[in-house]
Amino acid sequence: MDRYAAARPRRRDRGARRLVAALVTAATIAITVLVASPALAADGSVTGTVYQDFNDNGVRDAASGDFGGDTGVAGVGVTATxxxxxxxxxxxxxxxxxxTLSVAAAATSDVRIEFTSLPAGFRSARVGADNGSTVQFVSIGATGVDLGVTQEGMVRTTSGVPRVVVPTQRSVLATNSGQSATGGPTPNLAGQSALLEVGYGTTGNPAADRVALATQGQIGTVWGTANFGERFVLSAASFRRGTLIGPGGLGAIYLTDASTGVPNGTAIATIPDAGTDPxxxxxxxxxWLHDTAGFSAPGRVGLGDIEVSDDQRTLYAVNLNDRRLYAVPLIRGASxxxxxxxxxxxxxxxPLTAAAGCDPDWVRPYGLGAFRGSVFVTLTCTGPSVGDLRAWVVPMDEDTRAFGVRPC
Structure with a gap:
C-alpha cells in the first residue's frame, strides 16, 4: 500500500508538466499569429506642381505686368516610397x-516623395510657402506638394523697367577752376555718390531718374559690381588717379542694400594681398592735380571685376596685384x-600663359563673367609695344576650378 501511495504524486507531477507545456505551446502559437499579421495596405494619390521660381523666393508668383508668372516645368520625376x-x-x-502620383499598397498612409531628373541647369529653389524641397514626407491624399526650381542664369528682375547700377568715380578736386597743385579733398566729397541706380532706358546725364545707393565716404572708388538677388549689390574697391580709396582698403568688397532708399555700404569681404596704396x-x-604717386598703380593694385555665380553661392573677384582669381563663399540669410x-x-x-605669344609679366587679368557653371576671365597683353596689345577670354569650370585648354 505504501509503495502505491508514494507513486501517485509522481503521476500528478507528470500531468502538471504536460499541461504547462501545452499552455506554453499555445501561447507561442498565438504570439506567432499576432506577429505575422500584416498591416493594412494604403492606396490613394498625391498631387502637386513643379514650377520655375524665377526670383528664387520659394513662392509661386502669379503673372503681373510684364512678368508672365512662375511657369510649370515638365518631365520631372516624382516617386513615392x-x-x-x-x-x-x-x-x-x-x-x-x-x-498626380498614384500610390498603391503602401505599408502606411505616410510616404516619402522625391523629385528627380530635374532639367539640365536647374536646381531646387529656396524653400518657402510653395516649395518643400526635392524630398518631402506627406500623407496619401495630400495636395499642393509642390517644388520650385531655378534655372542657373535665369533670374527675373522686378516688375517694370529694370534698374541698372553704375559706379561713379569722383575727383577730390571740386571743379576745374579750383584745380591746383595743393588742392585737397573737397569738403562734401564723402557725401557724393559712389554708386548710382538708374532706369534701363536712361541715357545721358539724368537729373531725375537716378538714386544714390552708396556714397564716397561709405565705399570710396569702386569699379566691379555684381548683384545678389534683387535686393543687394556688391562692389569692389578700385584704384584710380585723383580719387580716394574707400574705408575698407584696396581689397574691400562692399555690400549695399538697394531697397532701403538710403545710401549705405559695408565691407562684406576683403581680398588679401591686393597691394599697397602708393x-x-x-x-x-x-x-591731387598730378597725382604722380598713383601714376602707374591703376590696373596693378586693388581689384578688377567681380561676379556672382549663377547659383548665388560664390563671389569671384580678380586681384590685380597678385593676378589671381579669388572665390568667396556666400551664405544666404534666413529670408x-x-x-x-x-x-x-x-x-x-x-593661367597667364593662355595669353599665347605674350610675356606673362605683361599679362593683366581684369574682367569676369559667370554663366551656367563656368567663369570667364579676361586677359590683356599690355606691352611692351603697341603692337602687343591683344586680349583673351579663358573659361574656368566652377566645379573643378580647372581652366580650359584653349582661350575662348
Missing part, C-alpha cells in the same frame, strides 16, 4: 508642371530680405 523602403508609385510632371599716409597738401554673409576667400591661379 513607403516606410519599408518599397517604391509605391512613380510618375512625371506634365507640360504645365502638374502631376600715396603718402598724410594727404595734407598732396598734389530673401536678409543680407548674405561671406566666407574666407580662396585663391585660384589664373
Amino acid at each position: 513607403d516606410s519599408t523602403g518599397a517604391v509605391r508609385g512613380v510618375t512625371t510632371t506634365a507640360a504645365d508642371g502638374t502631376y 600715396r603718402p599716409a598724410d594727404l595734407a597738401g598732396y598734389d 530673401v530680405a536678409a543680407a548674405p554673409t561671406a566666407g574666407a576667400p580662396e585663391a585660384i591661379d589664373i
Whole structure:
C-alpha cells in the first residue's frame, strides 16, 4: 500500500508538466499569429506642381505686368516610397508642371516623395510657402506638394523697367577752376555718390531718374559690381588717379542694400594681398592735380571685376596685384530680405600663359563673367609695344576650378 501511495504524486507531477507545456505551446502559437499579421495596405494619390521660381523666393508668383508668372516645368520625376523602403508609385510632371502620383499598397498612409531628373541647369529653389524641397514626407491624399526650381542664369528682375547700377568715380578736386597743385579733398566729397541706380532706358546725364545707393565716404572708388538677388549689390574697391580709396582698403568688397532708399555700404569681404596704396599716409597738401604717386598703380593694385555665380553661392573677384582669381563663399540669410554673409576667400591661379605669344609679366587679368557653371576671365597683353596689345577670354569650370585648354 505504501509503495502505491508514494507513486501517485509522481503521476500528478507528470500531468502538471504536460499541461504547462501545452499552455506554453499555445501561447507561442498565438504570439506567432499576432506577429505575422500584416498591416493594412494604403492606396490613394498625391498631387502637386513643379514650377520655375524665377526670383528664387520659394513662392509661386502669379503673372503681373510684364512678368508672365512662375511657369510649370515638365518631365520631372516624382516617386513615392513607403516606410519599408518599397517604391509605391512613380510618375512625371506634365507640360504645365502638374502631376498626380498614384500610390498603391503602401505599408502606411505616410510616404516619402522625391523629385528627380530635374532639367539640365536647374536646381531646387529656396524653400518657402510653395516649395518643400526635392524630398518631402506627406500623407496619401495630400495636395499642393509642390517644388520650385531655378534655372542657373535665369533670374527675373522686378516688375517694370529694370534698374541698372553704375559706379561713379569722383575727383577730390571740386571743379576745374579750383584745380591746383595743393588742392585737397573737397569738403562734401564723402557725401557724393559712389554708386548710382538708374532706369534701363536712361541715357545721358539724368537729373531725375537716378538714386544714390552708396556714397564716397561709405565705399570710396569702386569699379566691379555684381548683384545678389534683387535686393543687394556688391562692389569692389578700385584704384584710380585723383580719387580716394574707400574705408575698407584696396581689397574691400562692399555690400549695399538697394531697397532701403538710403545710401549705405559695408565691407562684406576683403581680398588679401591686393597691394599697397602708393600715396603718402598724410594727404595734407598732396598734389591731387598730378597725382604722380598713383601714376602707374591703376590696373596693378586693388581689384578688377567681380561676379556672382549663377547659383548665388560664390563671389569671384580678380586681384590685380597678385593676378589671381579669388572665390568667396556666400551664405544666404534666413529670408530673401536678409543680407548674405561671406566666407574666407580662396585663391585660384589664373593661367597667364593662355595669353599665347605674350610675356606673362605683361599679362593683366581684369574682367569676369559667370554663366551656367563656368567663369570667364579676361586677359590683356599690355606691352611692351603697341603692337602687343591683344586680349583673351579663358573659361574656368566652377566645379573643378580647372581652366580650359584653349582661350575662348
